Amino acid sequence: MALDAGSEQEKLDYTLNNKRRVIRLVTQWAAVHGYQLQEEDASVAFLQEFFMAASDDAKAIPAIRDQLTELGRIVKHNTEGARVSQKKHKVLLRQFSMGNEKLHKRQPIKGNDEILFKVYCCDHTYTTIRVPVATSVTEVTGAVADKLGSAEDLLLVNLSSAGEKLIFKPNDVSVFSTLSPNGRLFACRRDQLDSLTPLPEQEGPSTGSLASFELISSKDVAYHMTAYDWELFHCVHELELLYHTFGRQNVKKTTVNLDLFLRRFNEIQFWVISEVCLCSQLSKRVQLLKKFIKIAAHCKEYRNLNAFFAVIMGLSNPAVSRLSQTWEKLPSKFKKFYSEFENLMDPSRNHRAYRLTVAKLEPPIIPFMPLLIKDMTFTHEGNRTFIDSLVNFEKMRMIANTVKTMRHCRSQPFSPDSPLASKTHPEVRTYVRQLNVIDNQRTLTQLSHELEPRRS
Structure with a gap:
């Protein structure tokens, strides 16, 4: 039905519904951008102007007043946030994550x-x-x-x-x-x-941390690793995924929180390899393998799949996997667990085993972040952004689905029903947040060959 063919009431209803939809869209847009919106003067100015226009409309159409309260709160929050942000910047300590x-x-x-x-x-x-x-x-x-x-x-x-x-x-x-x-x-x-x-x-450490590490329970380590990883993951803004995919240098935006979360994956992986390769005693190395497999199991239990993958990939690294004398002495029960964990990491059929496992989990979940990045990159590079000068909305929908996966993972807060949650364990907390690693693969391989020389 054409708008001009309707009754006056129908025209009013049509106008009202359209204005409601626009206000709802702007409200959701501001919610998605969060604190990042405060860094854009133009965005804050748009919100202020939009609120004034909506307030003027509300005088003529009182039915939209119920939406103005939330819109006004958002405008006030972002205006004040932008003002504070301009006056005072946090000064971060060097190296971001050192110290x-x-x-x-x-x-x-x-x-x-x-x-x-x-x-x-x-x-x-x-x-x-x-x-x-x-x-x-x-x-x-x-x-x-x-x-x-x-x-x-x-x-x-x-x-x-x-x-x-x-x-x-x-x-x-x-x-x-x-x-x-x-x-x-x-x-x-x-x-x-x-x-x-x-x-x-x-160069990293010359000795392992086994003396202190072996005194900490695997569950404590996994819990405090998950608590820290959740903090890092929760800091990653959804938009950082887009900036990372489309090239942050193109949009002149930072992806610093995402970068630090991705670096944490490498840190955990190299921590596993470093500890094993710096352990000169065979029986202690076997204990280390057992401990890391237990930590991986507890990370999986806490739905920290990012750390779970990092630990298992550390154990799968050639510098560790070649230590045949160490693996031979590992109890069969742990070999079975490790084999099951490797199967979950199987990349065949587009990581089907992992995706099926995640689909059954309830949030909060810390997903395997490199795979989310891979999905975004594959979608971006495999599909044109514009077709005949028109936006390729099918590509945008696929990208949005990956972003929604991340949003779903964080839709519930991390507060596991665990007695560990009420304990501070300052020594464990300090240990997992300041992992000291060797990240030179040549050095790690050399250390591995010194532990167990190649059999002739």
């Missing part, structure tokens, strides 16, 4: 928060710079050049503990959070690239 700040409850890191960070030179001296998290590489190298009193064109390099060099592009943003567990940032001229060498601190 005592790990022991405080994690809060989302915003793009305009500032960071104190070390940038090293070829001779291993360093300068400390203070910049916003979302700073571009060009701005970082400019800040370093100013500190060094150098006008030279500097490159910003991610130097791994193995000596691998990744040169950042000038438009890359928020590069601090993309470093590996033992990676460091170096600034140098192009002709100095070959002379870059890792810092001694990048």
